[in-house]
Amino acid sequence: MPSSIRADWILPITGPPIPGGSITIDDGRIAAVEPSPIAGAVDLGRCAVLPALVNAHTHLELSYLQGRIPRAASFTDWVRPLLAARRTPPDQDVADAAAADAIGEAVQSGTALFGDVANAMGALSALRRFKTPAHVFYELLGFTTPDPDARVADARARIEAEQRAATADRVELRFSLAPHAPYSVSPALFDAIRRDSTAHDARTTVHLGEGQEEVQLLADGTGPWRGLLETLGVWTDSWQPPGCSPAAYLQRRGFLDASTLVVHAVQFTAADIALVRDAGATIVSCPRSNAYVGAGVPPLGNFYDAGVPVAFGTDSLASVEDLNMFSELAEARRIAPTVTARRLLESATLTGARALGFGDDYGTIEPGKRAALISVRVPAAVRDVEEYLVSGVRAADVAWAFLNA
Numbered sequence: 001m002p003s004s005i006r007a008d009w010i011l012p013i014t015g016p017p018i019p020g021g022s023i024t025i026d027d028g029r030i031a032a033v034e035p036s037p038i039a040g041a042v043d044l045g046r047c048a049v050l051p052a053l054v055n056a057h058t059h060l061e062l063s064y065l066q067g068r069i070p071r072a073a074s075f076t077d078w079v080r081p082l083l084a085a086r087r088t089p090p091d092q093d094v095a096d097a098a099a100a101d102a103i104g105e106a107v108q109s110g111t112a113l114f115g116d117v118a119n120a121m122g123a124l125s126a127l128r129r130f131k132t133p134a135h136v137f138y139e140l141l142g143f144t145t146p147d148p149d150a151r152v153a154d155a156r157a158r159i160e161a162e163q164r165a166a167t168a169d170r171v172e173l174r175f176s177l178a179p180h181a182p183y184s185v186s187p188a189l190f191d192a193i194r195r196d197s198t199a200h201d202a203r204t205t206v207h208l209g210e211g212q213e214e215v216q217l218l219a220d221g222t223g224p225w226r227g228l229l230e231t232l233g234v235w236t237d238s239w240q241p242p243g244c245s246p247a248a249y250l251q252r253r254g255f256l257d258a259s260t261l262v263v264h265a266v267q268f269t270a271a272d273i274a275l276v277r278d279a280g281a282t283i284v285s286c287p288r289s290n291a292y293v294g295a296g297v298p299p300l301g302n303f304y305d306a307g308v309p310v311a312f313g314t315d316s317l318a319s320v321e322d323l324n325m326f327s328e329l330a331e332a333r334r335i336a337p338t339v340t341a342r343r344l345l346e347s348a349t350l351t352g353a354r355a356l357g358f359g360d361d362y363g364t365i366e367p368g369k370r371a372a373l374i375s376v377r378v379p380a381a382v383r384d385v386e387e388y389l390v391s392g393v394r395a396a397d398v399a400w401a402f403l404n405a
């Protein structure tokens with residue numbers, strides 16, 4: 001049975017808000033979007049209805065670290081206590097409960113789809129239980145991994161087992177491999193992951209240009225990252241500094257193409273941004289996390305000006321206070337005042353869905369897409385509903401607009 005809703009604003013994302021529009025849902029999918037009320041529609045009143053949001057970069061399995069890693073002045077200063085905390089693996093029940101709480105809170109604040117980074121597959125049971133769609137990037141680290149192909153073969157077996165479990169539970173989870181970052185993955189491991197992704201799902205992600213320390217390490221092999229790698233006992237003189245920028249390094253490793261989600265890009269020059277744009281890759285910006293870890297302020301306005309697809313992510317609860325994507329949008333609005341609210345909203349919906357390979361089902365209000373829709377209560381004084389939605393919306397003002405479809 002089709003059912004319909006009407007609201008003061010429908011935000012299709014493909015165009016401007018539709019005042020007083022209606023949406024008809026049939027069998028869990030959008031059947032029609034109309035600019036006027038239709039008979040029998042449930043009236044949601046002074047609300048904006050928009051596609052549920054997409055968190056394109058998080059680490060749900062780190063949710064148990066919420067509030068445990070202090071804010072830092074530089075990225076390597078933030079990493080040290082993180083590594084120390086992770087040396088003791090969490091109690092599985094505690095980690096599971098924290099991941100489940102994090103997913104629940106994210107869903108409550110309007111997120112439908114995740115790009116999740118996993119090192120230990122620690123949030124998989126929670127994702128399956130909530131039936132939350134996600135692309136899970138099984139992330140590998142190893143600056144001195146002796147046999148990268150064996151490491152990748154193990155990881156491939158692991159994600160195929162997880163894929164079978166998700167399929168059996170009818171949860172839309174998809175998996176592929178990802179290298180963590182240039183300072184934590186050897187060139188040989190980068191290359192082994194690339195061989196795997198060429199043979200399987202090419203979609204991948206990498207943390208890139210997160211802090212100035214990474215730029216320095218790649219430029220000349222010195223600086224705080226070099227010191228930290230030595231302290232950790234993983235530095236090797238066989239690693240030769242490439243003498244180039246982060247984006248140029250990713251390109252040399254064959255990792256920069258339309259299936260790549262480049263995460264952070266804080267320390268990107270205009271040339272880095274142009275390389276990402278020309279490759280057709282997507283930048284996933286996490287500005288609240290960047291501030292917390294001391295990485296800097298991402299040149300968000302420059303990403304948009306250059307024509308790079310931009311998605312947003314919250315990053316993990318180890319570096320951000322909540323997984324509310326509306327809070328991420330508010331920080332984006334603050335640091336990129338010249339970017340229109342409409343483009344920011346497109347980033348948090350359609351661009352994220354496309355980058356994760358879910359663009360046919362999520363990210364816009366159009367016939368054929370899933371009815372993954374949220375409604376946001378809008379105060380009476382608001383004139384510009386798009387600006388309002390990027391000014392910070394509390395979870396309490398968000399509701400799911402699913403119908404009895």
Ligand SMILES: [Zn+2]
Nearest residue numbers: 059207315316
């Ligand atoms: Zn991350």
